Amino acid sequence: MELRNVHVTRYITPLREGGSLPALAEANDGFNYVVKFKGAGHGTKALISELIGGEIARLLGLNIPEIVFIYLDEAFGRTEADEEIQDLLKASRGLNLGLHFLSGALTFDPVVTLVDPYLASKIVWLDAFLTNIDRTVKNTNMLIWHKELWLIDMGASLYFHHSWINWDKLSATPFAEIKNHVLLPFASHLNEIDNKFKEILTWEKIGEIVNLIPDNWLDWKSPCETVQDIKEIYIKFLGNRLNNSQLFIKEANNARKTII
Structure with missing residues (x-):
């Protein structure tokens, strides 16, 4: 059992309805993902919950968007005008978690x-x-x-x-x-x-x-x-x-x- 690895190529927009400020981003496989950042409030523990919970749900036959490991390059955040988002991106360089974006859901x-x-x-x-x-x-x-x-x-x-x-x-x-x-x-x-x-x-x-x-x-x-x-x-x-x-x-x- 393993997850795919992708890299963020474009930060599209923050999803402010989420308390941890996830974001919609495009990856190098051409798909969009909801990115959960390790630099957010509960750190990697929230990502671990997403990973374990999501993959158990999938094993049990429930519908879960594909989960991927998504890599954030250190260049992201340098030109972000919003200081809160800039700090989040800087704190999240490296490996984060992404869920395939269900467009139109x-x-x-x-x-x-x-x-x-x-x-x-x-x-x-x-x-x-x-x-x-x-x-x-x-x-x-x-x-x-x-x-x-x-x-x-x-x-x-x-x-x-x-x-x-x-x-x-x-x-x-x-x-x-x-x-x-x-x-x-x-x-x-x-x-x-x-x-x-x-x-x-x-x-x-x-x-x-x-x-x-x-x-x-x-x-x-x-x-x-x-x-x-x-x-x-x-x-x-x-x-x-x-x-x-x-x-x-x-x-x-x-x-x-x-x-x-």
Whole structure:
């Protein structure tokens, strides 16, 4: 398993609706990408969340724009008039993360578009597993493209890594925030999806996805942990959540009962 590598050739425009100030950029393969910058607020941890969450979603058969490693040359930012953007580009030289731009896509509106209960259950399971706090009515982070539902923006997943303490305890939590999920009312097949996804998402597959993380994204100046130690913690966190999936499935089913 590997991702393609591309280089930014043209910075097109910032996407200011994103809190971390992502941007639309053209790459040397001729395609446009939404670029998530390592120099933004949460640094490489947000990129790691995007990478792990996106590739797990893809493995489970959900629609995710292609994820690429996208290289930003040091020349970018020198002529940018906006000081905030200039600082961001300077801080993001080197390897960043890009998602293929879905041209013409529309923001998902739960009032306009009904989602099949089976698909809704898949997405709710995924976000409970990843502890993604950011797929709510206010911020659905989903698009309609070619009449299909696509998931974007996994950057708020795996929030345990922002504190990096008690990760083993946090891996076996119910995830109460699932009550705010925009698709929870429609997710009536969670138990069935749990059984199916646990056949697909093995510890081995988790390891393959985690090992996609570039080593220099894990340079956290930790006195106790090597890059491989950090990757092992991600693998164990996700594996433990998989083994304890009944906790977040029960939480989601109980929360659903209160809103339908």
